Amino acid sequence: MHDFEYLAPTTLAAAVAALAMPGARPLAGGTDLIPQLREGRRRVARVVDLKRIPDLVAITPLPAGGVRIGAATSATAVAAHAAIAHDYLALVETARLIGSYQIQNRASLGGNVCNAAPSADAAPVLICLGAQAEVAGPGGRRTLPLEELFAGAGQTILAPGELLAALVLPLPAARSAATYVRFTPRNEMDIAIAGAGAWLRLADDGTVAAARIALAAVAPTPLRVPEAEQALLGQRPTATLLAETGRLAARAARPISDTRGSAEYRRELAKVLTARALAACCAQLGLTVEVA
Numbered sequence: 001m002h003d004f005e006y007l008a009p010t011t012l013a014a015a016v017a018a019l020a021m022p023g024a025r026p027l028a029g030g031t032d033l034i035p036q037l038r039e040g041r042r043r044v045a046r047v048v049d050l051k052r053i054p055d056l057v058a059i060t061p062l063p064a065g066g067v068r069i070g071a072a073t074s075a076t077a078v079a080a081h082a083a084i085a086h087d088y089l090a091l092v093e094t095a096r097l098i099g100s101y102q103i104q105n106r107a108s109l110g111g112n113v114c115n116a117a118p119s120a121d122a123a124p125v126l127i128c129l130g131a132q133a134e135v136a137g138p139g140g141r142r143t144l145p146l147e148e149l150f151a152g153a154g155q156t157i158l159a160p161g162e163l164l165a166a167l168v169l170p171l172p173a174a175r176s177a178a179t180y181v182r183f184t185p186r187n188e189m190d191i192a193i194a195g196a197g198a199w200l201r202l203a204d205d206g207t208v209a210a211a212r213i214a215l216a217a218v219a220p221t222p223l224r225v226p227e228a229e230q231a232l233l234g235q236r237p238t239a240t241l242l243a244e245t246g247r248l249a250a251r252a253a254r255p256i257s258d259t260r261g262s263a264e265y266r267r268e269l270a271k272v273l274t275a276r277a278l279a280a281c282c283a284q285l286g287l288t289v290e291v292a
């Protein structure tokens with residue numbers, strides 16, 4: 001690994017100042033960044049460790065409902081937090097999917113989204129939960145819907161000197177449910193060949209009042225599928241409807257072929273996983289919908 005300077009600021013302002021220096025890169029858990037440096041896939045002049053900044057490793061329930069998760073908080077801390085376990089079970093389950101216990105003890109959700117791998121597991125479920133990305137930089141703070149953070153495979157819209165400070169989740173609506181499912185050849189320590197997140201909110205009459213669907217590893221960025229979401233609105237969830245929604249998701253997918261799977265295979269997975277994620281949401285809401 002090449003030499004670089006290690007900086008460990010203890011305030012957000014100091015981190016922003018350090019990131020303005022040439023060749024600086026944030027370091028959270030390092031489970032993506034360190035292998036990239038070791039294998040020569042990325043060069044940096046300095047790394048700015050975010051884990052010593054209290055604001056970035058705190059989970060704070062918000063007074064008006066919802067929760068703010070410091071971007072460098074470990075997956076383990078997220079999964080163990082009582083407020084998150086109570087309101088965002090899908091996020092707990094996803095945090096527990098990432099790598100192994102050892103990886104989860106280091107890996108942050110902020111690192112997962114800022115690494116911007118198309119296969120990142122946390123991105124679809126956070127998008128489905130309505131996460132906002134709180135960004136801090138030389139110009140102050142700004143907030144944007146998480147899906148707008150991604151610019152391409154391995155790329156975010158963060159400007160030089162900016163960092164992701166937190167992920168902010170709204171309070172879940174009544175009669176809503178979310179989930180994330182992925183397909184990996186192995187049960188653990190594997191990267192998703194494809195994944196699907198879903199969120200549903202039912203109206204009093206049992207029809208779908210609102211829906212979000214976000215896919216992993218079938219496009220350069222996490223892929224929200226508005227046309228599939230629209231197809232659900234005003235409808236009662238049935239096996240036929242969920243299968244059709246899966247087909248719409250597959251049609252929107254723009255997968256590549258690589259050593260882990262062909263584009264065709266990924267498209268098929270997008271279809272199947274979308275229907276299964278929606279069926280799992282239905283099950284949480286007390287509806288049984290059998291899908292393939």
Ligand SMILES: Cc1cc2nc3c(=O)[nH]c(=O)nc-3n(C[C@H](O)[C@H](O)[C@H](O)COP(=O)(O)OP(=O)(O)OC[C@H]3O[C@@H](n4cnc5c(N)ncnc54)[C@H](O)[C@@H]3O)c2cc1C
Nearest residue numbers: 026028029030031032033099107108111112114115121164
């Ligand atoms: C053995 C192994 C298994 C894995 N399994 C999975 C898996 O199952 N699912 C999965 O999705 N991933 C997996 N990963 C990838 C990795 O663990 C996750 O993406 C993890 O969440 C990255 O978080 P981190 O805190 O370690 O990020 P880091 O490595 O510290 O950072 C990742 C990137 O994001 C940038 N960054 C970090 N924090 C910020 C911030 N706050 N603001 C701006 N930029 C930032 C860094 O500069 C770097 O470019 C695995 C990795 C390993 C080594």
